[in-house]
């Protein structure tokens with residue numbers, strides 16, 4: 655029940671009506687009987703600064719950030735977590751409120767600190783680690799956009815041996831690889847860049863352990879599209895993760911099953927990025943099963 659003590663979490667984006675996050679988070683909050691509510695907020699890009707100021711003024715406890723605000727919101731925050739800073743995007747904001755007892759103001763001012771995190775890459779890595787260890791593996795990623803950046807930084811920091819990035823626009827893949835090499839200098843993994851083409855992808859996948867497709871290929875309504883020619887480009891020792899989650903079973907995932915590969919559907923990354931945000935805000939272990947069921951229900955699965 656909402657009362658005078660109910661605390662507010664939410665998600666900001668433009669558009670926002672299709673978000674699946676409220677269902678997942680409210681189910682988790684209800685399961686733990688926490689007096690919180692998670693709401694969607696439609697925020698236009700030119701109102702982003704006012705949105706963050708308004709959230710502070712209203713005592714909002716935490717926000718998820720989605721397209722198109724993930725990068726622009728950073729300049730409005732006090733602190734940025736190291737991973738989010740390397741990725742160059744924030745999807746989670748934690749608001750901390752501290753009463754300033756030293757203040758000369760009789761009402762004791764409240765100091766608010768905003769801290770930005772990126773939990774997208776964490777979500778992808780945790781989803782994969784449910785099925786296999788990432789240590790010393792060769793990982794191939796298709797795409798070099800926003801999601802690829804989050805995934806690549808997290809996975810390159812998780813003990814892998816080799817990373818291969820293929821993108822249609824080669825300069826974007828170069829730029830991502832350059833940022834990885836600069837920021838993760840000490841890690842010493844082998845990073846290769848390739849054009850996105852069927853022959854290049856086939857070669858890279860032949861000795862890969864993990865394949866993560868971060869392109870929107872196969873996303874509804876283009877559900878017959880896939881980033882590979884056919885199942886024979888895959889093999890049974892490969893783990894295939896398509897981060898597209900509409901439909902739940904993309905054409906790539908269907909081909910991976912035909913090849914007897916291990917599959918990780920895209921909704922798992924969505925689930926675990928939310929789990930991590932929940933834990934950042936509440937300092938409490940999230941009820942994964944309850945949140946997963948709510949997410950699957952709202953996805954219509």
Ligand SMILES: NC(=O)c1ccc[n+]([C@@H]2O[C@H](COP(=O)([O-])OP(=O)(O)OC[C@H]3O[C@@H](n4cnc5c(N)ncnc54)[C@H](OP(=O)(O)O)[C@@H]3O)[C@@H](O)[C@H]2O)c1
Nearest residue numbers: 797798799800801802822823826868869870897920923924
């Ligand atoms: N599961 C999750 O939690 C989660 C989280 C975030 C995003 N996603 C999904 O991930 C997908 C990508 O999101 P994003 O934010 O990274 O998008 P983005 O920044 O626009 O990047 C898209 C990338 O895919 C490539 N690409 C697009 N269409 C292609 C095609 N037809 N053939 C080859 N390459 C193509 C682009 O290549 P160029 O650089 O050459 O244009 C670019 O590198 C979306 O479907 C999104 O819904 C899922």
